[in-house]
Amino acid sequence: MFALTVRDHIMVAHSFRGEIFGPAQRLHGATFVVDLELRRAALDADGLIADIGALTQLLQEVLRPLNYRNLDEVPEFAGKNTTTEFLALVIYERVRQRILEGALGSDKGSGFHSLRVNLGESHVAWASYEGPVRA
Amino acid sequence: MFALTVRDHIMVAHSFRGEIFGPAQRLHGATFVVDLELRRAALDADGLIADIGALTQLLQEVLRPLNYRNLDEVPEFAGKNTTTEFLALVIYERVRQRILEGALGSDKGSGFHSLRVNLGESHVAWASYEGPVRA
Amino acid sequence: MFALTVRDHIMVAHSFRGEIFGPAQRLHGATFVVDLELRRAALDADGLIADIGALTQLLQEVLRPLNYRNLDEVPEFAGKNTTTEFLALVIYERVRQRILEGALGSDKGSGFHSLRVNLGESHVAWASYEGPVRA
Amino acid sequence: MFALTVRDHIMVAHSFRGEIFGPAQRLHGATFVVDLELRRAALDADGLIADIGALTQLLQEVLRPLNYRNLDEVPEFAGKNTTTEFLALVIYERVRQRILEGALGSDKGSGFHSLRVNLGESHVAWASYEGPVRA
Amino acid sequence: MFALTVRDHIMVAHSFRGEIFGPAQRLHGATFVVDLELRRAALDADGLIADIGALTQLLQEVLRPLNYRNLDEVPEFAGKNTTTEFLALVIYERVRQRILEGALGSDKGSGFHSLRVNLGESHVAWASYEGPVRA
Amino acid sequence: MFALTVRDHIMVAHSFRGEIFGPAQRLHGATFVVDLELRRAALDADGLIADIGALTQLLQEVLRPLNYRNLDEVPEFAGKNTTTEFLALVIYERVRQRILEGALGSDKGSGFHSLRVNLGESHVAWASYEGPVRA
Numbered sequence: 090m091f092a093l094t095v096r097d098h099i100m101v102a103h104s105f106r107g108e109i110f111g112p113a114q115r116l117h118g119a120t121f122v123v124d125l126e127l128r129r130a131a132l133d134a135d136g137l138i139a140d141i142g143a144l145t146q147l148l149q150e151v152l153r154p155l156n157y158r159n160l161d162e163v164p165e166f167a168g169k170n171t172t173t174e175f176l177a178l179v180i181y182e183r184v185r186q187r188i189l190e191g192a193l194g195s196d197k198g199s200g201f202h203s204l205r206v207n208l209g210e211s212h213v214a215w216a217s218y219e220g221p222v223r224a
Numbered sequence: 225m226f227a228l229t230v231r232d233h234i235m236v237a238h239s240f241r242g243e244i245f246g247p248a249q250r251l252h253g254a255t256f257v258v259d260l261e262l263r264r265a266a267l268d269a270d271g272l273i274a275d276i277g278a279l280t281q282l283l284q285e286v287l288r289p290l291n292y293r294n295l296d297e298v299p300e301f302a303g304k305n306t307t308t309e310f311l312a313l314v315i316y317e318r319v320r321q322r323i324l325e326g327a328l329g330s331d332k333g334s335g336f337h338s339l340r341v342n343l344g345e346s347h348v349a350w351a352s353y354e355g356p357v358r359a
Numbered sequence: 360m361f362a363l364t365v366r367d368h369i370m371v372a373h374s375f376r377g378e379i380f381g382p383a384q385r386l387h388g389a390t391f392v393v394d395l396e397l398r399r400a401a402l403d404a405d406g407l408i409a410d411i412g413a414l415t416q417l418l419q420e421v422l423r424p425l426n427y428r429n430l431d432e433v434p435e436f437a438g439k440n441t442t443t444e445f446l447a448l449v450i451y452e453r454v455r456q457r458i459l460e461g462a463l464g465s466d467k468g469s470g471f472h473s474l475r476v477n478l479g480e481s482h483v484a485w486a487s488y489e490g491p492v493r494a
Numbered sequence: 495m496f497a498l499t500v501r502d503h504i505m506v507a508h509s510f511r512g513e514i515f516g517p518a519q520r521l522h523g524a525t526f527v528v529d530l531e532l533r534r535a536a537l538d539a540d541g542l543i544a545d546i547g548a549l550t551q552l553l554q555e556v557l558r559p560l561n562y563r564n565l566d567e568v569p570e571f572a573g574k575n576t577t578t579e580f581l582a583l584v585i586y587e588r589v590r591q592r593i594l595e596g597a598l599g600s601d602k603g604s605g606f607h608s609l610r611v612n613l614g615e616s617h618v619a620w621a622s623y624e625g626p627v628r629a
Numbered sequence: 630m631f632a633l634t635v636r637d638h639i640m641v642a643h644s645f646r647g648e649i650f651g652p653a654q655r656l657h658g659a660t661f662v663v664d665l666e667l668r669r670a671a672l673d674a675d676g677l678i679a680d681i682g683a684l685t686q687l688l689q690e691v692l693r694p695l696n697y698r699n700l701d702e703v704p705e706f707a708g709k710n711t712t713t714e715f716l717a718l719v720i721y722e723r724v725r726q727r728i729l730e731g732a733l734g735s736d737k738g739s740g741f742h743s744l745r746v747n748l749g750e751s752h753v754a755w756a757s758y759e760g761p762v763r764a
Numbered sequence: 765m766f767a768l769t770v771r772d773h774i775m776v777a778h779s780f781r782g783e784i785f786g787p788a789q790r791l792h793g794a795t796f797v798v799d800l801e802l803r804r805a806a807l808d809a810d811g812l813i814a815d816i817g818a819l820t821q822l823l824q825e826v827l828r829p830l831n832y833r834n835l836d837e838v839p840e841f842a843g844k845n846t847t848t849e850f851l852a853l854v855i856y857e858r859v860r861q862r863i864l865e866g867a868l869g870s871d872k873g874s875g876f877h878s879l880r881v882n883l884g885e886s887h888v889a890w891a892s893y894e895g896p897v898r899a
Contacts (some may be wrong), residue, residue, distance in 0.1 A: 090625070096618040098481045101371035102388035102429070111277065112427040118266035119374035120481050120490010132583075136513045136575035140621055142516065143321045157382040159372070174226045178267075210888060211368045211390050213231040213545045214276055220225070233594045233886045234782050237777035237793035237834070246547065247832040252795010253777035255886050292787040294777070306543035309496045319552075341830045347752060348501040349546055355495070360895070361849045366888040377675045381682065402853075405782045406845035412786065440676035444631045448672075466875055482617060484681055490630070492731040503751045507642035507658035507699070517697040522657010523642035525751050562652040564642070616638045616660050647810045651817065710811035714766050718807075753771040754816055760765070 090202065093138040094126040097146045099152050103160035103171045110170075114163070121176065123157035125184060126219075127193075128202040135161060139193045139201075147192045151183045173208045177218035181206045188222055198222045225337065228273040229261040230280045234287050238295040238306045244303075251296070256311065257344035258287060260319060261354075262328075263337040274336075276326045282327045286318045308343045312353035316341045323357055333357045364396040369422050373430040373441045380440075386431070387411065391446065393422060394481035395454060396489075397463075398472040409463045409471075417462045421453045444477050447488040449478045458492055469491045475487045490493040495607065498543040500550045504557050507567035508576045515575075521566070526612035528557060528580065530589060531624075532598075535609040540589040544598045544606075552597045556588045578613050582623040585609045593627055603627045630742065633678040635685045639692050643711045645699035650710075656701070661716065661750035663692060665724060666759075667733075668742040679741075687732045691723045713748050717758040718733045719748045728762055738762045754760040765877065768813040769801040770820045774827050778835035778846045785845075791836070797884035798827060801878045801894075802857060802868075804876040814868045814876075822867045826858045834844065848883045852893040856881045864898055 102118040125148045129138045144214060153164075160171040181204055188198040205219035239255040260283045264273045290298075295306040304310060315340055323333040340354035372388040397417045399408045425433075430441040439445060451474055460470040475489035521563040530553045534543045560568075565576040574580060586609055593603040610624035642658040665688045669678045695703075702709040709715060721744055728738040745759035777793040800823045804813045830838075835846040844850060856879055863873040881896035 091582070091621065091623050093579060093621045094619065096482065098483070100383075100387050100389050100481070102386050105270075109270055109272070113370075115427050117370050117427040118390075120369050120390040122482050126530045130418040132577075132579060133447065135510075135514055137514070138579050138621065140514050147617075157385050157387040157441050157475075159386040172267075172271045174228060174267060174269045174273050177226070177308065184428075201258050211370070212392050212554045213368070214229065214280075216228045217271065218226050233888070233889065235788075235792050235886070237791050239542075244540055244542070244545050248775075249608060250832050251777050251834040251851040252775050252832040253795075253834075254775050255793075255795040257887050268549065292790050292792040294793075305606065307537075307541045309498060309543050309782070310541045312496070333765065346775070347797050349550075351496065351498045353496050357819050361852070361891065361893050363849060364889065375675075378676070379675055379680050402847075402849060405780075405784055406847045406850045407784070408849050408891065410784050415889075439651060442672075442676045444672060444678050447631070447674045462868045482684075486631065486633045486636065486678065488631050501751070501752065505657050505659050505751070506657050518640075520697050521699040522640050522697040523660075525658075526639050526658040527752050540716075562655050562657040563657075566657040616640070617636065617662050618638070627674050649810055649812070652826050664837045679823045712807075712811045714768060714813050717766070717772075727802060754769065756818075757765065758766050758811065 090130060091132060091138050091143065092126050092128045093144065094139070095141065095148055096122060096124050096143070096149040097148050098122045098159040101155060101158050105170045105172070107170065110209050114224050117125055119210050120171065123148065123180060123208070124206040124207040125180075126207070128204070129200055129201075130202055133200065143193055146188055147184060151180055151187065157167055158177075173210050174218065177206045177208050177216055180208075181218045181220060185220070185222055225262055225265060226267060226273050226284050227261050227263045228276065228279065229259050230276065230283055231257060231259050231289055232280070232283050233257045234291040236290060236293055236295050240305045240307070242305065247291065251294075256345075258283065258315060258345070260315075261340040261342070263339070264335055264337075265337055268335065278328055282319060282322055285324065286315055308345050308349070308351040309353065312341045312343050312351055315343075316353045316355060320357055322353070330355040360398055360400060361408050362396050362398045362403060363411065363414065364394050364412060365418055366392060367415070367418050367422055368395050369390045369426040371425060371428055371430050372390065373411075374429065375440045375442070384431075389480050391441075393418065393450060393461070394477040395450075395475070396475040398474070399470055400472055402468065413463055417454060417457055418431050421457065422452055426474070427473055443484070443486040444488065447476045447478050450479055451488045451490060452477075495533055495535060496530050496537060496543050497533045498533060498546065498549065499529050500546065500553055502550070502557055503527045503528050504561040506560060506565050510575045510577070523590065524578075524615050526578065528553065528585065529612040529614070530585075531610040533609070534605055535607055536563070538605065548598055552589060552592055556585055556592065556607075578615050578619070579619040581621065582611045582621055583612050586625060588591055588621045590625070590627055610619050615625075630666055630670060631672060631678050632666050632668045632740070633681065633684065634635055634664050634686055636662060636664050637685070637688050637692055638662045641700050643758065644715070645710045645712070647657040647710065659713075659750050661713065663688065663720060664747040664749070666745040666747070670741055670742055671740075673740065675688060683733055687724060691720055691727065697703055710726075713750050713754070713756040714758065717722050717756055718747045720748075721758045721760060723760055765803055765805060765808060766805045766813050767801050768819065769799050770818065770823055771797060771799050772820070772823050772827055772833040773797045776830060776833055776835050780800070780847070782845065794848075794880065794885050796848065798823065798855060799882040799884070800855075801880040801882070804875055805877055806875075808875065815890070822859060822862055823858055826855055826862065848885050848891040849893065850881050852866045852881045852891055854893060855883075856893045860895070860897055
């Protein structure tokens with residue numbers, strides 16, 4: 090199995106609801122360093138998993154609406170705790186949707202195996218979600 | 225699959241028995257940067273894999289009896305080479321035991337899938353063990 | 360010249376005023392990985408620049424009132440842009456003050472030369488302030 | 495499952511054929527930081543996945559004929575794009591072959607499970623190939 | 630003294646002349662991870678050393694003509710060994726020239742103290758040049 | 765000013781005397797990732813600060829007698845706490861001596877400005893010593 094990873098980042102504010110979160114119930118923020126890993130069983134005719142430029146641009150486009158935001162005010166996250174692991178899932182789903190729509194080529198992801206999205210929140214903690222490209 | 229990782233470290237002395245170890249047969253030491261990864265198929269009601277504070281504390285508690293020790297003098301390692309990969313297994317087993325005892329909540333780990341413990345021994349070498357939380 | 364550095368981090372929300380900041384004028388956030396470097400011309404009688412445990416604790420204490428905060432609501436920052444470089448200066452000043460009050464020993468910093476505080480805001484950007492311990 | 499990883503690097507020139515590569519169609523180059531991960535279900539009698547010295551030497555020997563080369567002039571790569579992911583496969587195959595020939599011991603790899611080769615091409619991109627040691 | 634650093638990278642081919650270079654006399658290549666550090670004694674009215682977006686863009690523009698190139702064919706490097714340290718100086722000079730021309734604002738660098746350019750060539754080697762912004 | 769840095773590491777055991785060291789008074793150990801930085805005002809005729817191969821070899825030779833040792837039993841450290849900062853000084857002195865003896869060329873260091881030796885003891889702490897090559 091092959092895998093290609095590209096890295097970008099977002100800077101967001103948010104707060105959490107639930108006693109378990111302690112001081113993180115207050116409005117605070119995070120830099121999330123986002124690693125997007127795309128897996129594929131065989132290389133394409135160019136010797137690639139995917140065009141690294143296209144993959145980098147896809148990640149940027151998925152991250153743009155989240156970047157420089159207070160996630161507490163983003164309507165689709167209403168009633169949710171935007172934890173690191175939750176955001177990893179959200180980014181996975183949005184990247185996957187874009188691939189199925191053809192963002193990485195006309196085969197719409199039929200050659201891809203799976204995705205893994207990892208969010209580094211500090212030098213001592215990170216969280217990820219991985220799942221298939223096609224159900 | 226979701227995964228959450230936290231990082232800590234220990235500083236230990238030890239020596240190895242066996243010609244294959246060359247100069248590492250002498251008493252020497254290591255800093256092990258320890259990454260504990262906990263995997264789970266679905267998030268809990270708070271949107272979490274586990275409370276990151278509780279996971280960090282669990283790792284600290286498991287590492288404390290190993291830290292600032294000469295592992296050659298630790299009774300339970302008698303007759304064993306405390307290699308990086310062996311210590312990854314030891315830490316996995318101790319973390320797993322603590323989870324089964326309820327350290328990460330009253331469900332005693334029933335929601336968790338697996339653990340991975342990675343020990344970085346330098347900028348050019350690391351070793352890990354991964355296995356299930358429940359047998 | 361000797362130098363000792365310890366690392367910790369904070370997670371904050373803030374916004375900036377001024378057109379130059381573009382989308383960062385919106386409420387957003389950051390993880391700042393904070394490196395505190397303490398410089399000294401000669402080692403003390405124990406062979407140390409400073410007790411690393413005491414230096415780590417000092418940094419934690421200085422960071423605690425900033426951590427998990429919306430810096431826009433912190434009274435002493437009113438009317439200021441809490442940029443990465445500005446926060447490096449703030450942390451420098453507070454660490455320096457604590458040293459002068461004796462946090463690292465009864466000599467109240469007379470043996471120390473200078474401090475450098477670096478804040479990593481992402482994998483591609485960081486900012487620092489350095490200055491003397493004694494004026 | 496246990497895993498042991500060692501790190502080395504190569505510095506190569508190459509160019510790519512195909513419009514998708516844009517400016518990378520020109521002769522350029524890369525430092526590839528190569529991580530070789532070897533997996534094994536159980537430790538050997540010494541408490542090891544493999545002798546770390548032997549694994550490091552095996553990686554060096556596999557990398558040597560690639561290092562300080564213009565890959566466009568390497569006969570076995572004629573007609574191929576030597577992309578990061580393609581090179582990960584090449585290094586995997588060569589490491590695997592050496593293990594099957596006995597480079598890590600007389601059991602010729604019968605105890606090993608799988609290999610993963612990761613090539614870091616920059617601080618924001620990397621690619622890997624993983625596969626079995628024995629077919 | 631304040632300092633702000635931004636990171637980018639280039640991927641180049643080159644060869645060296647001189648026996649001291651051994652196998653690096655052959656055409657090979659490198660990824661250089663480039664850190665540009667800008668120092669300033671006092672913050673500007675916005676609380677900044679410089680606009681991080683403008684500094685990032687300035688570095689990109691200086692790196693663009695070097696990226697994806699065979700440096701052996703770049704006319705201005707004829708007769709020179711494009712070593713890591715030499716390239717650090719080249720990038721320093723070009724960044725400095727752009728600052729003096731006003732790339733970071735109408736004051737044309739009068740507020741800046743010095744620059745440091747560091748090029749990481751691998752996980753085990755890097756080189757830098759530092760010098761003043763104004764002579 | 766130019767600077768060239770190379771990285772290597774040692775794995776040692778030691779203990780400290782003095783109540784300030786707490787649990788580190790017990791025999792324990794450390795991996796020290798050692799960065800050797802050599803500074804020079806102008807490049808040599810080859811476009812170099814120093815031959816990177818020679819600098820890497822010099823560092824290896826200086827580290828070899830320390831590696832895989834219990835520093836408590838090294839005669840020249842008798843009565844000393846082999847703290848991270850103390851070891852940075854020791855390595856600086858030994859590298860400097862080797863340069864003055866001609867290890868980096870027949871000019872015996874007359875072209876060099878200064879050295880900085882940094883020892884990383886974990887992902888959250890490091891210490892360094894810097895000083896001139898010629899007194």
